[in-house]
Amino acid sequence: MVHLNRMKSWPWAYDDVMKLPLPTYESTPWTAAKPLSEARIALISTAAVHRRDDKRFSMAARDYRSFGADDKDLIQSHHSGDHDRTGFQQDLNLILPLDRLRELVDAGELGSIAETHYSFLGGSPPGDMERFAHKAAERMKVEAVDTVLLCPV
């Protein structure tokens, strides 16, 4: 709903975001990326969006929902009021840029787009999402995905 700088005048909300307990990692894993023109890409959003008939995200949900590249009628069950919703109400590409990705494929700059994409509930402790992230990774590999674009909200 507001740029982070604006949240400074609402200290406890700003602190909620800025002082969120974060895990640290001893090292950064590294998988060499394919050339973009050969890559097959999937999106992960943390907007807690999903198909209309899917189970809603509870505040304790750490799993994910999946949806197809052509699914446009997505709804959101995110409890946070921190982020603007009027933007993606008008244009889903603002959070899931599938039309832009298609344009890159058409231009020959990107290999292909996965059939399935994913959404988690943003703001969740990362460690609690780990086993679900690995499950999503398994599904991606079945679809020959090699590259993932992570889109926060």
Place this chain on the structure above:
Amino acid sequence: MSGLAHFLEDDGLATTTLAFVRSHVEVMRPPRALWVPFELGKPFGEPNDPALQMRVLRAVLELLKARRGPVLEDFPGAVSNYDKDLGWSCRPPALTSDAERSDPVALLDRLKAEDAEIRPAYEKAVAGRGRSTVGASQVSLDDLATFLVGFLGTETPANPAKGQTLPQTFRFALDDLMAYYTEAKSFESELTSSTDLGRWFWGETTAGRLLIELEHACRTSPNKTLRWMVEIGILIPHYPE
């Protein structure tokens, strides 16, 4: 987001991520990240601005060419007028006493009259866009106002939705009401920015007034989850005036 990047990369998938909070990325060190200076909720810039969206997309995909990491870059160049955008900061202040509350019956009448004005524009918007974000509460548009006004009374309404708790249904119904109005207003309207839509919703609609009244009523709700939701500020957007 940075944590997910670690897990997926461990599994042999190359990742690149957008980031709103630069300091989080500096701590968590995902393999490839692009910091973007946009309003929360707008990772690819602005709605209906495909050129800006493509600039962001190309910039974050460009990081995949790096040979080693972690890589953290800032989105280059001038991007938007976000600094002028107050978002929903124009919401009116919370009620301070019961004396400021409206008569629920009169409020519901005003909401129904407003609904009759909003509905045609909303239906046109849904047909035009081929989609709507309204629906998480599972409460129909015809029942939405009555359901929400019920929380202004002394007895907590029954949960009309299956598979979710009453506080969840209530929380999502608030989002549905706001989305119903702003999806309608932003279609074929000059009001498309979050600032303008916020000013209109909070300043000019009975629905905006209802939300302020609900926030006040929930402070003393018999339902402890609703009281807690008000306390931690997730019931309705609560930004600095």
